[in-house]
Amino acid sequence: MRALVLDAEQRSANVKSVPFPSPSAHELLIRVAAVALNPIDSLYVFNPLAPTGRTIGSDFAGVVDALGDEIPSGLKRGDRVAGFLQGACSVNERPGAFAEFLVCPWDLVWKVGEEMRLQEAAAVSLCGLTAAQALFFRMGLEAPFHWPMEGPATAAAAAATEPEEKHCIHEPPRNRTMSFFIYGASTSVGLYAAQLVRRSAESSGMSITLLGAVSEKHFRMLQTEPYGYDGLVDYHDVDWPTKVRGLTHAGTGVDYAYDCISEGWTVSKTASTLRPSGKMAIVRSREGGAWIEEENLLIEPSYGAVWEGLGEEVQYQGIHLPASPRARSFAVAFYEWLSSGRGRLEPNPLREMPGGLESIADDGFGLLGSGTMGDRGSSSERAYMKPLGAEKMVYTV
Ligand SMILES: NC(=O)c1ccc[n+]([C@@H]2O[C@H](COP(=O)([O-])OP(=O)(O)OC[C@H]3O[C@@H](n4cnc5c(N)ncnc54)[C@H](OP(=O)(O)O)[C@@H]3O)[C@@H](O)[C@H]2O)c1
Incomplete structure (x- = not known):
């Protein structure tokens, strides 16, 4: 499967083929439908903590594809869920979310209501x-x-x-x-x-x-x-x-x-x-x-x-x-x-970015800059590359 992988030497990330993940007894295998970008995702690509080869990215939303052997009832294949992973933002070996599939503990996702698109749901978990x-x-x-x-x-x-x-x-x-x-x-x-x-x-x-x-x-x-x-x-x-x-x-x-x-x-x-x-x-x-x-x-x-x-x-x-x-x-x-459903949170207004996983490093991280708000900005003529204001960047995977 494809994933966005850290190149620590070049301080960049590239889409590569990585091994397909397998859920442990308490984990879900999730087919990722959308990912949202956070400043920390770009911060730790431009200032790497992890070695080359780690899948990066935090916020995701997708569909449950398989369940570990010890998941309580209430979740099933086909459920729409959202959550976040730590990716390359810490000194550990856990892969991140910017991939076609990921595994995640079953109780660290939330079920997305029918009224919400998965692109919107991807924007909620980490910052909420x-x-x-x-x-x-x-x-x-x-x-x-x-x-x-x-x-x-x-x-x-x-x-x-x-x-x-x-x-x-x-x-x-x-x-x-x-x-x-x-x-x-x-x-x-x-x-x-x-x-x-x-x-x-x-x-x-x-x-x-x-x-x-x-x-x-x-x-x-x-x-x-x-x-x-x-x-x-x-x-x-x-x-x-x-x-x-x-x-x-x-x-x-x-x-x-x-x-x-x-x-x-x-x-x-x-x-x-x-x-x-x-x-x-x-x-x-x-x-x-x-x-x-x-x-x-x-x-x-x-x-x-x-x-x-x-x-x-x-x-x-x-x-x-x-x-x-x-x-x-x-x-x-x-x-x-x-x-x-009692937890009514309106997702951030979205900026839906074109291009999928391949475009995140150049466009998305280009807009987020290397870590501070002061680093941000873009002079591009393309509407989706205008400076961000009260919006969350989201990519469909
Ligand atoms: N501690 C944690 O676990 C944690 C978790 C998540 C995020 N964070 C951090 O929290 C910060 C915010 O993240 P975010 O994703 O919520 O940000 P964001 O959505 O990308 O923030 C963009 C907004 O910030 C405003 N802004 C920029 N500089 C400002 C300033 N000097 N004063 C007031 N507003 C300013 C911009 O306003 P204009 O439209 O006026 O330009 C823009 O609307 C980041 O530093 C991030 O790394 C920390």
Whole structure:
């Protein structure tokens, strides 16, 4: 079968013939129908971690082609599913998703409803889970689904924990009125974060004022369903943090902030919108060096990698994240919620790219650049190569 394979020496990827995968007892064999692109896919082709020969790519949607011997009932051949794999974004040997077929643990996919195209579904899994982890798993906002808040954080802790021992990772919020600010509201992660804030408010009965920073050209889209922002500022304004604080009760600052860019000064500026003891999450690690720390940064922002949801050990950018059964349980619960139909998430607006697997490295990665938002851009006359804005690139396989 064909797959998009890393050439670490050339810092590129090429379509090659690779061995056909075989599912283990708890895995599904999936015929891939569509893949979506994430900045990390191109980041680790231009800055390789893995050796030449690894299949790259994260987000996929497709059709179940075969099932391992120990898959519980509820899934069958022909089911339409979506999920993500880690590909070449860590020091491990697991192949990624940009291939004609892949294998994936049965409980780390979600069933795609009949009303959704597989191209749309491919855009949801990685960035939807990233946002859900930041909001519910790390900052403790009330989730619109149940997940095991108890249990050991790592595999090592799991081995050492007595069965009856309980770990509660955060107190449920007591305040019934709160404000949530999203920096980079037009990012794929930000588009899902806004919807998840809304779902949280609906299910918990809390009143949440949703504020965002985004280019003015996206205001209209974000003021309407399914996002419904209460207040927006343009991040091109030098004093946007002051404007955000001006939108909060008595100018005291927001309760929660999520920086979906985390580059340059955005972390410091986003932190300055918080009220004292507010909570904040970021999308890029301190170790990665993409953001600059102000001396008086009053809060340690919470960082996590979406890969933790796969329940495997992760190593990248000098970070070592031990396998986390708790993060995996959260991912399983989130995907169950999406599968159930109660988890209504509108997929990102799509940019459907021509050409299939063969075109990803030149066109898709050309648009995403080598890792930072500042690297992006394209001067091409072709409409599908215009700079991205509030869109997800998707390829049909
Ligand atoms: N921690 C994790 O596990 C994890 C998981 C997923 C993603 N990420 C990271 O999260 C970041 C966002 O990823 P994504 O896929 O959601 O991004 P994306 O969809 O590609 O973001 C594109 C949008 O970003 C906006 N933007 C660019 N520079 C900006 C700036 N300086 N300030 C505000 N908005 C800006 C652009 O707005 P305009 O239209 O105004 O140009 C555009 O609409 C990336 O760095 C990615 O690597 C981390």
